[in-house]
Amino acid sequence: MTSSGEVRGNTPVVTVPAGRLRGVVDGAHGAVAAFRGIPYAASPVGALRFAAPRPYPAWDGERDATVAGPSAPQGPSRLEAVMGARIPDWDEDGCLNLNVWTPVSALAGGARPRPVLVWFHGGAYTSGSGGWDWYDGARLAALGDMVVVTANYRLGALGWLYLPEEGIDNLGARDQAAALRWVHEAIGAFGGDPARITVGGQSAGANSAVALATDPATAAMVQxxxxxxxxxxxxxxxxxxxxxxxxxxxxxxxxxxxxxxGLLERLRAVPAKELLDGYAELAVQTARPGSIAPPMAPVLGGAGYPRPLLDAVRDGALDGRPLLIGTTTEEMTAFQVRGPELAAATARMFGADSDAIARYCAARGGDAYVYRFGRRPDPDPEGLGATHCADLPFLFGTFDTFPDAPMLGAVDAADRALSRSFAAAVTAFVTGGTPWPVFEADRRYVHDFDRSSAG
Known part of the structure; x- marks a missing residue:
């Protein structure tokens, strides 16, 4: 699908397979058109609860796409003490939605197609939303002259309950694959190039990105x-x-x-709030010291996860696809780890596997770019350092949406310079460039992002 867009004053309009969408021009970062709350699949309610995603029915006229859609049902994040709290905005009806930001110039007839970033939020498969202002993609779209997409997927028990007797497995992964297919089929209407899609994400979203790129069912759509x-x-x-x-x-x-x-019918009749409460209690009952795993997560052998991710990368499932991968320097402080155990815990839960993936890619001749994000809040009374999620406001440039977040603290000119540097490197990668020296088997270059590296 080629660009079908037009801009009437401050109103961009595009046509996707299900109908016409009316967005808005965001002038804060240049001329970027934003389309929010776009349904990529039918609402997973009623008979579609605990079912694989189905196509969203077509609509007549122009559908308003100026406001983000609801998040998937969820309880409070366990990282609220680090990132800040969110006002609940979930609704099971309509939660399978995504958001698109694109340069206004990409909507013009005959415009060259832009590269695309499809980005999935984290939250331990339990919380989060691509529609939150934390992840507003306008700045990245303007900076990289590219298309940015953020997407929701089902969470907690609604997304990751494993009942093979009822044909239920990895519904959240099925949602992510459906969102990627929607992008591949429809992004041309927004001026995006379906042959140049980067899939990315943070935390559980990073796992999801690697899964989509290595699963034979979706790998061909990821470059x-x-x-x-x-x-x-x-x-x-x-x-x-x-x-x-x-x-x-x-x-x-x-x-x-x-x-x-009759189990499936009874599950579909349970109010969403009761499912959330049950899942929260299950999380308490199954918590283990030193583990950050949620009670329900992608199941090995289920949809989207035919084999362990590290095994897939080691055996060549990412061959030919460049990789940008990194961690923060004190990831585990977000999970109450401090003192002598911090470095080892961070390496065990985050750093070691990221480094292994980079090594596997390098050993097979692939282009891997590795970073460490080390900016620490100052002052840092809670001793968080560069904790898990600390890089997010720097990538999206959304400092104002994290008021009083301990992981961020006060922001000054050096922080804004670091944000520009980090975002510029990511957009350079998405658009086909080389952000810094490649990680090689005999020269394992790791790029540091901290206040001293900003320029």
Whole structure:
């Protein structure tokens, strides 16, 4: 699909397969057209709850796409003390939506297609939303002259309950794949190039990006990969553990055991808030010291995860696709780890696997670019350092949307310079450039992002 856009004053309009969309021009970062709350799949409610995503029905006239859609049902994030709290905005009805930012010039007839970044939020497969202002893509779209997409997917039990007896597995991964397919088919209407898609994300979103790039069902749609602070060892839950977690949730909800007659219908009738409360209690019951894994996560062998991610990369599943991958220097302070254990815990849960993926790519002759983000808040009374998620406001340039977040603290000119440097490197990668020297088997270059490196 080629660009079908037009701009009437401050109103951009595009035509996608399901109908016409009316967005708005965001002038804060240049002439960027924003289209928010676009449904990429039918609402997962009623008979579609706990079902694979289905196409969204076509609509007549112009659909308003100026406001972000609801997030997927979720409870409070366990990282609120680090990132700040969000006002609940979830609604199961309409939660499978995405957002697109594109240069206004890309909508003109005959404009050259722009590269595309499809970015998935983190949140331990339990919280988050691509529609939150934390992840506003306008600045990246303007800086890189590219198209930016953020997408929602089902979370918690609604996205990751494992009941193979009912045909339920990895519904959140199925949602992500559906969003990627929608982008591949429709992004041309926004001036994007479906042959130049980078899939990226942070934390659980980084795991998801690598999964989409290595799964044979979706790999052909991905040309580049951006992985920020991936905890790759929690992507690929053992089916036995996943089945036990499912049984635990059913007990908490006072529902019959897996395989029981009528179980699916009863699950579909449980109010979303009761599912969230049950999942929260399950998280308390299954928590283990030193682990950051949620009670439900992508299940190995289920949709989107045919094999462990590190094994897939080691054996060549990323061959031919450049990779940009990195971590923050004190990831685990967000999870209450301090003192002598911090460095080892951060390496074990985040750094070691990211480095292994880079080494595997380098060993096979691939282009891998590795970074460490080390900017620390000053003052830092809680001793967070460069904690998990600390890089997010610097990538998106959304400092004002993190008021009083301990991980950010006060922002000055040096921080804004660091933000420009970090975002410029990422957009250079997405648009086909070389952000810094490649990571090689005999020269393992790691680029440091901190206040001293800003320029």
């Amino acid at each position: 580049r990969v951006l992985a920020q602070s991936g905890a790759f060892r929690i992507a690929g839950q053992d089916p036995g553990e996943a089945a036990e977690a499912a049984r635990g949730l059913l007990r908490l909800l006072e529902l019959p055991s897996p395989g029981s007659l």
